[in-house]
Amino acid sequence: MNNEDLIQSVSGDEAAGALQSTCSDTNIQDGMKRAAAKQLIEAYYFQLTDGCGDQHCTNTNCASSTNFALKDKDRNVLAVMSIDLFKNKAQLCENERNKIARNEIPSPMKQDSPSQNSGPSKVTVGQALQLTRTPPIPGPSTSKSSGGATPKMKPSTPTEPKETPYLDEEKLHAILKPCTDTNDWSPLIKCIGSVFYSPESLIKSFQKKSTNNLIKAILQHDSDDNMDTNDDFIDIHKVKTVNLEDRDEINVDIESLQRCFEMLMDTPDLPFQNALINAIVSLSKDIVINFKFTRNLERKENYLNIFVIIMEIPLLHSPEFIDSAYPEFCKALGCMPLSGQVKLARYWSKFSADRLRNMVLSLQQLLTVKLIDGESKYSRAFQVNDDECITGPVRVMKILYYASLYGGQRDSRKILDEERKILEAESEMQNEMLGGAGAMGVEREGKEVRPVRDDPLAKELDISHADCPSPLVPFEDFINDTLNETVSMEMDYKYKLDSEETPMKFSFFNHSFVLNMPSKQMGLYMDNRVQMYKERRSSVIQTIVHGMPTMPYLRIRVSRNRIIDDALVALEMVAMENPSDLRKQLFVEFDGEQGVDEGGVSKEFFQLIVEEIFNVDFGMFTYNPDTRQFWFNPMSFENEGQFTLCGIVLGLAIYNSTIVDVHFPSVVYRKLVGKLGTFQDLKGVDPTLARTLQDLLDYEGTDMEDVFMQTFQISYLDVFGSTITHSLKDAGETIPVNQLNKQEFVDMYADFILNKSIEKQFRAFRRGFSMVTNESPLRALFRPEEIEMLICGSEDYDFNALEDACEYDGGFDKKSQTIRLPTAHTCFNVLLLPDYLNKEKLQERLLKAITYSKGFGML
Numbered sequence: 001m002n003n004e005d006l007i008q009s010v011s012g013d014e015a016a017g018a019l020q021s022t023c024s025d026t027n028i029q030d031g032m033k034r035a036a037a038k039q040l041i042e043a044y045y046f047q048l049t050d051g052c053g054d055q056h057c058t059n060t061n062c063a064s065s066t067n068f069a070l071k072d073k074d075r076n077v078l079a080v081m082s083i084d085l086f087k088n089k090a091q092l093c094e095n096e097r098n099k100i101a102r103n104e105i106p107s108p109m110k111q112d113s114p115s116q117n118s119g120p121s122k123v124t125v126g127q128a129l130q131l132t133r134t135p136p137i138p139g140p141s142t143s144k145s146s147g148g149a150t151p152k153m154k155p156s157t158p159t160e161p162k163e164t165p166y167l168d169e170e171k172l173h174a175i176l177k178p179c180t181d182t183n184d185w186s187p188l189i190k191c192i193g194s195v196f197y198s199p200e201s202l203i204k205s206f207q208k209k210s211t212n213n214l215i216k217a218i219l220q221h222d223s224d225d226n227m228d229t230n231d232d233f234i235d236i237h238k239v240k241t242v243n244l245e246d247r248d249e250i251n252v253d254i255e256s257l258q259r260c261f262e263m264l265m266d267t268p269d270l271p272f273q274n275a276l277i278n279a280i281v282s283l284s285k286d287i288v289i290n291f292k293f294t295r296n297l298e299r300k301e302n303y304l305n306i307f308v309i310i311m312e313i314p315l316l317h318s319p320e321f322i323d324s325a326y327p328e329f330c331k332a333l334g335c336m337p338l339s340g341q342v343k344l345a346r347y348w349s350k351f352s353a354d355r356l357r358n359m360v361l362s363l364q365q366l367l368t369v370k371l372i373d374g375e376s377k378y379s380r381a382f383q384v385n386d387d388e389c390i391t392g393p394v395r396v397m398k399i400l401y402y403a404s405l406y407g408g409q410r411d412s413r414k415i416l417d418e419e420r421k422i423l424e425a426e427s428e429m430q431n432e433m434l435g436g437a438g439a440m441g442v443e444r445e446g447k448e449v450r451p452v453r454d455d456p457l458a459k460e461l462d463i464s465h466a467d468c469p470s471p472l473v474p475f476e477d478f479i480n481d482t483l484n485e486t487v488s489m490e491m492d493y494k495y496k497l498d499s500e501e502t503p504m505k506f507s508f509f510n511h512s513f514v515l516n517m518p519s520k521q522m523g524l525y526m527d528n529r530v531q532m533y534k535e536r537r538s539s540v541i542q543t544i545v546h547g548m549p550t551m552p553y554l555r556i557r558v559s560r561n562r563i564i565d566d567a568l569v570a571l572e573m574v575a576m577e578n579p580s581d582l583r584k585q586l587f588v589e590f591d592g593e594q595g596v597d598e599g600g601v602s603k604e605f606f607q608l609i610v611e612e613i614f615n616v617d618f619g620m621f622t623y624n625p626d627t628r629q630f631w632f633n634p635m636s637f638e639n640e641g642q643f644t645l646c647g648i649v650l651g652l653a654i655y656n657s658t659i660v661d662v663h664f665p666s667v668v669y670r671k672l673v674g675k676l677g678t679f680q681d682l683k684g685v686d687p688t689l690a691r692t693l694q695d696l697l698d699y700e701g702t703d704m705e706d707v708f709m710q711t712f713q714i715s716y717l718d719v720f721g722s723t724i725t726h727s728l729k730d731a732g733e734t735i736p737v738n739q740l741n742k743q744e745f746v747d748m749y750a751d752f753i754l755n756k757s758i759e760k761q762f763r764a765f766r767r768g769f770s771m772v773t774n775e776s777p778l779r780a781l782f783r784p785e786e787i788e789m790l791i792c793g794s795e796d797y798d799f800n801a802l803e804d805a806c807e808y809d810g811g812f813d814k815k816s817q818t819i820r821l822p823t824a825h826t827c828f829n830v831l832l833l834p835d836y837l838n839k840e841k842l843q844e845r846l847l848k849a850i851t852y853s854k855g856f857g858m859l
Contacts, residue, residue: 041082048063049278051064052093061091164204166201169206176188193278193279198283199287205309206252206309207252251305276325277321280325283306287306295337304344322369327393345406353472385506399457408468419675489508493523493527520781531775535585556570556589564613582772606658619633619638620633630662636761640761641764647767647768647769662791666681666785705737713732714726
């Protein structure tokens with residue numbers, strides 16, 4: 001019997017009723033047939049992609065068969081083939097028939113399951129349609145029964161709601177045992193496909209055993225006395241407080257889930273893999289639509305379980321998953337609302353460093369593979385920013401990045417609150433000072449301050465990279481070298497500007513944790529150049545509107561003999577009259593010299609002024625021969641303006657992409673971004689003192705007061721060698737240091753050296769730095785140690801890279817024997833390289849040029 005015969009093989013009464021039914025009834029029947037056809041096509045597709053699970057299957061159109069002829073075909077070809085199989089009424093494996101229930105169109109007919117001894121039975125298209133047909137809907141009819149009476153329809157029994165399938169350790173055991181005994185994996189395949197296909201099923205799966213969350217939270221809640229009392233850092237793994245809200249949102253039994261995946265990984269040839277991949281792809285696409293449009297998934301209790309479960313799959317980094325399922329899932333997770341991202345970050349922050357790092361490395365592998373595969377398709381019209389297979393994993397990595405910060409060793413709340421108060425006070429003072437700008441000159445049109453946008457996730461978690469010196473996962477593990485080689489920071493900056501108006505636009509500038517130092521520098525360079533261009537345009541507008549002289553550059557004229565005084569006067573005038581002029585491109589002129597500043601003259605200016613400022617005789621800074629670094633002189637006689645100038649100089653160096661030769665300890669750059677120095681930073685300022693204090697902390701004897709004879713009064717030498725005493729607390733000279741208060745003493749001592757003793761000097765220094773960088777994305781892009789590298793450059797010199805970047809001119813090439821430098825077009829950063837006959841003459845001329853040449857002139 002063919003398909004059409006089977007569809008039309010109904011009783012005479014049913015045929016008569018169908019002929020006399022209304023048009024709407026006919027439409028309903030047609031819709032049912034179309035739905036049945038759609039289900040069959042899907043069943044054929046899953047048969048071609050997943051197989052029926054029977055290793056002895058003889059159906060050549062089934063992926064489980066050893067005679068399957070379409071093994072090398074991609075999924076698009078298999079999709080077309082599934083339609084052809086439907087048209088040709090091909091065999092459909094009995095086990096595949098179960099997948100028709102994916103669309104949950106109920107079938108009222110119940111079929112007896114085939115005998116295990118008879119092997120897998122086959123059904124035709126017609127039989128499958130019969131299984132999915134719905135009985136005709138009764139309607140008005142003129143036909144009579146044999147007795148002449150109109151037959152009475154039995155009232156339909158309400159169908160009970162179908163229970164949502166789910167999976168846990170016990171159910172998986174029950175499924176795996178018979179599958180292993182019979183070597184028939186179809187029940188496992190069906191279970192995996194149905195559970196991982198449905199959000200509701202995944203939410204219900206692998207949950208912790210039901211207990212009263214409130215009681216359990218109270219039992220696990222430690223008192224404040226049991227919390228870590230370290231005032232400097234918070235270690236989330238030592239804090240036992242429970243967030244009840246997060247506990248309700250995610251209740252996955254991770255240990256049980258991992259045991260389940262271990263059992264699945266032990267199955268021979270992983271028969272469930274294709275079903276799992278297809279289910280995750282379908283699930284992910286549904287989630288994307290849900291997050292973007294219907295927004296009802298996020299209202300379901302425990303919906304975050306879905307993402308926790310899938311991220312635990314051991315196969316995510318395998319080629320099969322990287323091909324489709326993993327990137328599709330990352331797209332879905334990347335679309336998650338901010339509230340869900342916050343909860344996931346907090347949840348993952350409780351993971352061990354190794355587990356979190358493995359998740360990051362898995363995403364890095366996905367990124368690298370997709371970047372290499374898609375390298376040929378990227379163009380000016382289609383940037384890597386447009387590729388969701390790349391942006392999705394990066395969005396997921398951002399959640400893990402902040403989880404790493406949140407779970408790492410963070411500054412304590414006490415320190416964070418103190419830092420915030422200091423910054424707010426300084427910001428208010430600076431705003432008052434800048435509010436008077438223009439009083440000394442012609443009144444200028446006010447400019448709107450450009451806001452520095454905080455990352456929404458960081459803001460919700462109240463965390464930044466500067467707050468966490470020791471994250472769970474090293475910062476370097478988030479950097480992807482292949483991505484940095486592929487992305488164009490020039491184009492990415494355009495996407496960054498677009499993202500400020502269109503949030504769905506993706507910019508790596510806003511995900512700087514994946515960028516290396518050169519990419520970040522290029523991003524900052526693009527931002528600085530755009531701001532310089534805006535300042536030049538503003539200057540032209542001021543000229544047109546107010547008739548003022550055009551000043552497109554920050555022009556400074558100095559004498560070599562009075563460089564500090566000249567620079568201080570010029571920069572103070574700019575800061576008082578119009579501070580925004582500091583963000584114009586710097587243009588330096590030396591009195592009596594003909595140099596044109598194309599970058600070289602500015603470098604000379606920075607070099608000379610830094611040499612002068614850091615001259616110990618000048619008295620602004622002290623020099624430590626052990627560390628070869630400078631520190632602020634707490635007894636300096638110089639006024640705050642000199643320190644403000646120093647801060648402006650460093651800010652200008654960054655803004656004009658110039659490296660300067662300054663030698664500060666790392667804590668200075670932490671303090672520049674608003675942090676306070678702690679004992680951990682003291683070893684970079686005074687290693688001897690840091691070792692002494694560490695010995696005091698390590699001493700466990702009961703005779704500490706007799707051994708150290710130390711009170712809360714300290715002494716130190718000023719620049720003239722005189723001894724100065726200072727009490728760390730009231731009546732400090734009468735309070736001995738003992739085992740109970742030694743940590744307090746060390747913290748107060750470090751705080752005095754690094755913060756309080758230089759408060760006035762550093763406040764002025766940071767104010768000058770902020771005048772240039774307060775509207776810059778500097779703090780968002782760079783960590784404190786990267787700001788140090790940005791200012792000072794790297795001390796790891798790569799001469800091979802220098803040789804590769806060298807350009808030859810004037811008939812010289814790489815094989816020329818003695819190409820060296822006696823003169824240079826330093827204004828334009830161009831070196832002149834004559835060819836000497838021997839190295840001795842080269843050395844003599846080169847040393848003479850370096851030692852005795854100074855200034856700029858025309859050659």
